[in-house]
Amino acid sequence: MARLEVTVPFRTFILKVANRCNIDCDYCFVFNSKDQAARHLPARMGLDAARAAARRVGEHVMAHGLRAVHVVLHGGEPLLAGVRHMAGLLGAVREGIPASTEVHFELQTNGTLLSDAWLDLFERYGVVVGVSLDGPPAANDRHRLTHHGRSSAAATIRGIELLRSRPHLFAGLLAVVDLANDPVEVHDYLASFEPPVIDFGFPHGTHDDPPHRNDPSVPEYGLWMSQVHDAWLDRPDHQHSVRMLEDIVALSSGVRSSVETLGLAPPTSVVIESDGSIEGVDTLRSVGEGASLLGFDVFNHSLDTALHHPKLLHRQQEGTAALAQQCRSCPLVAVCGGGYLPHRFSTDRGYRNPSVYCADLAYLIQHVQGSLQRHGWALGTTASAAP
Template identity: 80%
Template sequence: MTSKYSHTPFHTFILKVANRCNIDCDYCYVFNSKDQAWRSLPARMSVEVAQAAAQRIAEHVVMYELRAVHVVLHGGEPLLAGPRHLGDLLRVLRDGITSDVEVHFELQTNGTLVSEAWLDLFEQYAVTVGVSLDGPPAANDRHRLTHASRSSAASAVRGIELLRSRPQLFAGLLAVVDLANDPVEVHDYLASFEPPVIDFGLPHGTHDAPPERNDPTVPEYGVWMSRVYDAWLAQPQYEHSVRMLEDIVALSSGAYGAVETLGLAPPASVVIESDGSIEGVDTLRSVEVGASWLGLDVFHESFDAAIHHPKLLHRQQGGGTAALAEECQRCPLVAVCGGGYLPHRFSSERGYQNPSVYCEDLAYLIRHVQGSLQRHGWALGSPGSRVP
C-alpha cells in the first residue's frame, strides 16, 4: 500500500493477553531481564482493555486505509488466560475492528497447554499458532525448563502434534540459537514436525551485556546459522521456510524482508500490554529498565500518538540509514542487515548508535548466503530496489 502519509502505520498489533508463564526460560526478556515491569501488570488482559484496543485498531485502519492487519496474542504464555476468557477477548477484537479490513489472528505459545478445546477455539476464530521449541529435548531443556526445573520438551511436542492434526492452524516453530547445540541437528529435528516456517532468533544481548561466546574472535552465531542454511538447502524434501534466511535472500535480491530484525524498512508492529499500555519494542526490556515504556495507553491515546512518540522516531527513519551508527551507514551490507535488531545495538555510552553486537555474525551469514546465491546464478539486487 502506498500511503499518503510520510510515516509508516502499524500493521501488526501484539496483545499481551497473559503476563505470567508456566515455564521459566532463562533467556526470557519478560521475566528474566533487568526490567521487571510484569510484576506490576495484570496477570491477564481484561475484556475492557481488548475493547479499547479494538477501537484504537479500528481508528488506525480507517486513518491509514489499511486492507489487512495482524493481531498477535502473546505473553507470557497466552494460554494461561484460559479458553473462555481468551474466547471473550477474540470476540470483542473481531467485533470491534471494522469488517472492511481483513484481520489475521495469530498466537505464540510454548505449546505445553495446547488441547483439543484450544484447537476448537482457534478454528472458530481462524487463529494460527506458532510454538516455541529450541530443538531436541536436550537442546530445548538447556534453557526452557519448568519452574520446578523439569523438562518442558515432551509437553511442547505433544502440543505440536495436536496442532499438526489441524495443519491449517499450525503457523510454525520459533527457536533461540544456542551455540552449545548442533545447528544441523536442531534444524532437522524442527523440520521433522513439517512446520510451514521455522524462525531462529538470536539471544538478546547489548554492548554492555554481550551474548555468550566460546571464542570472541570468531563470528560463531553467523557460522551456526550458515550451517542451518546449508542444511536447509540440502534437504529439498522439506517445504518449510526459514524466515531469517529467506529474508536475507529477499533483501540480497533487492526485495523487502518480512521481519524487523533485518533490512531498512520501518518496523510496523506495536505492543499493547495487559493493562492497555502501548509499547513500541517490548524486547527493549532486555536493554534497561523503562526502555520500552512510552507513557501511552489505549484508553487515552491513539496509535498515531505512538508513531510520533520521540522514542519511536528512529523507526520512521528506517527507510534510510540516518538512525544508524556511522560504521553501519558506510557498510555495503547495510541494506540487508539494517544495522541489526534495535536492542542488540545498545550501549550505555552511545545509546543505539552502535553496530549490532552480532555485526560480524550477520556479515558472515549474509556473505555466506549471497555467495550461495551467486553460485546458483541469482542476481543480487541494488539496495532499496524490488524484485517481482
C-alpha cells in the same frame, strides 16, 4: 531543506493477553531480563482493555485505509488466559475492527497447554499458532525448564503433535540459537514436525551485556546459522521456510522487507500490554528498566499518537541516519539494517552502535549471497540506503 515527514502505519498489533508463564526460560526478555515490569502488570488482559485496544486499532485502520491487519496474541504464555476468557478477548477484538478489514489472528505459545478445546476456539476465529521449541529435548531443556527445574520438552512436543492434527492452524516453530547445540541436528529435528516456517532468533544481548561466545574473535552465531542454511538447502524433501534465511535472500535480491530484525524498512508493529499500555519494541526490556515504555495507553491515546512518539519516529524517518557511522558505510547495510534495535545498545552511545551480532550477520549474509550467486541469482544493490 526540511525532511518530509512520512510515517508508515502499524499493521501488526501484539496483544499481551497474559503476563505470567508456566515455564521459566532463562533467556526470557519478559521475566528474566533487566526490566521486571511485566511481573507487576495484570496477569491477563481484561475485556475492557481488549475493547479499548480494538477501538484504537479500528481508528488506525480507518485513518490509514488498511484492508488487512495482523493481531498477535502473546505473553508470557497466552494460553494461561484460559479458553473462555480468550474467546471473549477474540470476540472483543474482532467486533472492534471494521468488518471490511481482514484480521489475521496469530498466537505464540510454548505449546504445553494446547488441547482440543483450544484448537476448536482457534478454528472459530482462524487463529494460527506458532510454538517455541529450541530443538531435541536435551537442546530445548538447556534453557526451557519448568519453574521446578524439570523438562518442558515432552509437554511441548505433545502440543505440537496435537496442533499437527489441524495443519492449517500450524504457523511454525520458533527457536533461539544456542552455540552448545548442533545446528544441523536442531534444524533437522524441528523440520521433522513439518512446520511451514522455522524462525531462528539470536539470544538478546547488548554491548553492556553481550551474548555468550566461546571465542569472541569468531562469528560463531553466523557460522551456526550458515550450517542451518546448508542443511536447509541440502534436503530438497523439506517444504518449510527458514525465516531469517529467506529474509536475507529477499533483501539481497532487492526486496524491501518489513521485518524488524533485518533490513531498513520502518517498523510496522506495536505492542499493547495487558493493562492497555502501549509499547514500541517490547524486547527493549532486555536493554534496561523502562526502555520499551512510551507513556501511552489505549484508554487515553490513539495509535497515531504512539506512531509519532520520538522512540518510533526516528526509526521511521531517519533511515540509515539513525545508525552508527560504521553501519552507514557498510555495503551490507540494506540487508542487515544495522541489526535488531536492542542488540545495538550501549550505555555510552545508546543505539548508535553496530549490532553485537555485526560479525555474525556479515558472515551469514555473505554466505547466503555466495550461495545465491553460485545458483545464478542476481543480487540487488545491497549498499542502497532507505530514504
